[in-house]
Amino acid sequence: MMPLLKLLGAAIVLVAGTLAGFFQAQQFATRPRQIRELILALQRLETEISYGFTPLPEALQRIGQGLREPLKSLFTAAAGYMSPQYGLSAQDSIRKALNAHWRRTSMRSAEREALEQLSGVLGTSDRQDQMKHIALAASQLKHEEAAAREDQAKYEKMSKSLGLLVGALVVILIF
Template structure:
């Protein structure tokens, strides 16, 4: 009886691990799409709204879902007089603190890291060009993420169940 309960628990753990990995493959394209839309809103705020960068980041972050919401609001908070960080330092600090909560990879983080060096330090047109470049790179990453999702999402679910079954067979 105890062996049966143990086998069921091992099988359930393997299945849950597979479903978790499949969920990560599904989340990445959604988060990338949300990040692209947020950067496009930032571009609009900079070009037409004449909004200061901390206010724009806070406003954009307020309309996002977690974990990107926390990332944008934290970047805005770090630019406040309490912290006194530059735009580049505050965005990098927010990325380093909150990036692991996202399903995105380091390629997307690198795009935002490069963008942080330009925001708040150059003129409006230069910032708009760099945001457009970042959006283009993120769109490429989104296409790759959708391909990965199509390839690996179903396989991850099945593989989790099969690995759990293999462990049960090997143990018993």
């Protein structure tokens, strides 16, 4: 009976290590996709501002509806915080949405900083200035996307293997 429990415990530790490695690998794979989706959302926002003359809350809501989670929640929450019910400024709305939804993304602080910097300009300056800042944020995000793709190529496969190996090491050390 006891060896069977040890074997079961070893299997559980090994599976847990492997799953942790696969989860980390998924984060490396998801980050570039989310950054690309964020860049496309900002380009849509630029179009809404320049050609559609759409009010910012409506533009963010519209863009958010076309996105996948977790960015969908981020954009729609920012739009919601600008509603008369909350009455927050664009900057406060975006920051509040970032605080509420950012941890669900695979993105890092550099991407968040780009959005926070952009939030200070949205709704407070003229159309041309907003378009320049959106283009600047998109450019910064493109650099981050390239770095994220490099990280994915370097570390995705390694994370999977490392998770399995750490699980095996723990099993060896325990037993």
